[in-house]
Amino acid sequence: MGQVLSGVQPTGNLHLGNYLGAIKNWVKMQDEHNCLFCIVDLHAITVPQDPKELLNNTRNTAAAYIACGIDPNKSVIFHQSSVPEHSELAWLLSTMTPLGWLNRMTQFKEKAGKHKDLSCLALYSYPVLMAADILLYKATHVPVGEDQKQHLELTRDIAGAFNRQYDKEYFTLPSPIILGEATRVMSLRDGTKKMSKSEESDNSRINLTDDDDTIAKKIKKAKSDMIEGVTYNVEERPEASNLLNIYAAMSGEKRTDIEKRYAGTGFAKFKSDLAEVVVENISPIRNEMQKLQQDKSYLDDILRNGTETARKIATRSIEEIKDIMGLLKL
Structure with a gap:
């Protein structure tokens, strides 16, 4: 040990x-x-x-x-x-x-x-x-x-x-x-920059204190691209790759399995499902934090x-x- x-x-x-x-x-x-x-x-x-x-x-x-x-x-x-x-x-x-x-x-x-x-x-x-x-x-x-x-x-x-x-x-x-699919989570506004507390725009990150609606809105507004399907390519598709990493880390699924599932769909469906996964994980953390802070x-x-x-x-x-x-x- x-x-x-x-x-x-x-x-x-x-x-x-x-x-x-x-x-x-x-x-x-x-x-x-x-x-x-x-x-x-x-x-x-x-x-x-x-x-x-x-x-x-x-x-x-x-x-x-x-x-x-x-x-x-x-x-x-x-x-x-x-x-x-x-x-x-x-x-x-x-x-x-x-x-x-x-x-x-x-x-x-x-x-x-x-x-x-x-x-x-x-x-x-x-x-x-x-x-x-x-x-x-x-x-x-x-x-x-x-x-x-x-x-x-x-x-x-x-x-x-x-x-x-x-x-x-x-x-x-x-x-x-160094563990997991998302050891370095990137900004929702720029997939080449690390998610940070110091970033001016609050829409660049999902705070552990955000309510469910705020989380869903931030993910819906997250930067994406015009390429069809949601596929992983850090160099050419940094935003899509970041969102796939987040999905994998939050759901426990393999990133490759998620990529296959959404390879033929648009970002709207993917982001909606991702928001559900993130809310499911963050909501109990936020509620417990609020209780402890009292x-x-x-x-x-x-x-x-x-x-x-x-x-x-x-x-x-x-x-x-x-x-x-x-x-x-x-």
Whole structure:
């Protein structure tokens, strides 16, 4: 049984991409691994956040985890800022992370855009904190999306650098877990871009809080093309391919079987059926989230208990790491 760690930023409504690309897969892992699922609020503040919204979103993300099927009795649910060892280990690891490694990280370039010189240090060093998140708990497996694979590779590089520098095989090199038909769910408005909370148009994503009518309308308006039939071809038909992936991931059917069924039909019928499948899956999650959001004390208890468990592991790891590095403990 391995040790799994993953997390989501509390920066607004979680959406279908978060669910299919991450959380749905986490639920399956609970019976196979020791799992820690973090709400990564320290990562969230690498860009400006409204303090009240961040506070509410942290609890709402905990509610989403539980509503989606993460069981607090099986998995550890906690928020990152409640375990100060994350920040401490990030600093320790930064002492052996060459700038050249960080310069190769494509996600910083994408997020910083043309204003790279005005971006904060935390956004640039974000991958080192991610490495600390993982290595602090000696995670053996990390479920990641395609866009995070590079950061996990950096984590493995940093872990290897530590082991070599101190001539001790302390850190395990974590392996990625990439599962399912829709590990990277794309925007409903542009099949070449990832579904994102930061996208200006709310019609680009299906939020886990959307009501049934809103879900159906968004899918009906989702960008398609003029080619007859619904077939899979990421290069030539990115929107059709994205919708097929979503259908497969939500229904549990093979994408090829769905493709055969709709190869001779138009998008109207396909979208109508897809909306039914999505509503059937998202509606109970939304209803459970709404119920949980009314009980802040319950959510706080879950996070408090999770923090206590996480800190026991993190404190022990930090003490071992500091001993290896020769940092005096009195």
